Amino acid sequence: MAANLGFKPYLISDATATFGRTGDKGKYYSPEEIHEINLVSLNHEFATVMDTATLMGIIESVI
Structure with a gap:
């Protein structure tokens, strides 16, 4: 829903977990x-899913 309000949310896949x-x-x-199923469901619908290494690469390229 945040994307519908103009935000660009990111979900960091290796910073989340669940239980069986x-x-x-x-x-x-x-x-x-x-x-995995939840990440797939959320990706590009409610957030952009990526791992920490990808996020850090983006941040480092900006600064």
């Missing part, structure tokens, strides 16, 4: 699966 979960049908989803 069991779905309503009893299937277990690992933390890695949930993390």
